[in-house]
Amino acid sequence: MSFQWLQMRITEERERREREAVIMERLPRGLQELHGSLSTCIDAYTSAFGSQSADAKMAGNRIRITVREEQAGRWQERGHVEVSSVLTLPGFQVERGAGDPLLIEVGVLPGDKIFYRDRELDQYLTMEELTRRILDRVFFPKLKE
Numbered sequence: 001m002s003f004q005w006l007q008m009r010i011t012e013e014r015e016r017r018e019r020e021a022v023i024m025e026r027l028p029r030g031l032q033e034l035h036g037s038l039s040t041c042i043d044a045y046t047s048a049f050g051s052q053s054a055d056a057k058m059a060g061n062r063i064r065i066t067v068r069e070e071q072a073g074r075w076q077e078r079g080h081v082e083v084s085s086v087l088t089l090p091g092f093q094v095e096r097g098a099g100d101p102l103l104i105e106v107g108v109l110p111g112d113k114i115f116y117r118d119r120e121l122d123q124y125l126t127m128e129e130l131t132r133r134i135l136d137r138v139f140f141p142k143l144k145e
Contacts, residue, residue, distance in 0.1 A: 061085040079138040
């Protein structure tokens with residue numbers, strides 16, 4: 001005897017596992033894409049404030065953004081942000097210093113495109129909004145949001 005509810009749940013679970021596998025496969029490339037977008041922002045920032053004022057380094061599943069300020073002729077670190085892939089989320093965790101980390105869920109849309117969702121606010125983000133949330137506080141700590 002075959003139970004209809006069981007067959008439906010098996011189908012749902014199979015689809016969920018397939019979606020999860022696609023996201024896990026896509027997550028590393030998503031981090032690389034995010035690094036590219038953050039690098040574009042950093043290029044604009046360093047054009048305005050000096051070539052050593054900021055940089056982004058990617059190592060494995062982590063991006064570290066460092067912001068510096070020139071004081072007495074030397075560049076001193078003023079702040080940093082770390083973005084890392086979190087497979088259990090799946091998505092990115094953004095450590096911005098004080099406070100709780102920003103958790104960004106990642107999903108895959110048709111056409112191999114990624115969507116980003118702020119988990120705490122339950123809000124979908126564009127790449128522009130995502131880069132702002134990552135960089136705004138470290139770039140401009142004395143300006144209000």
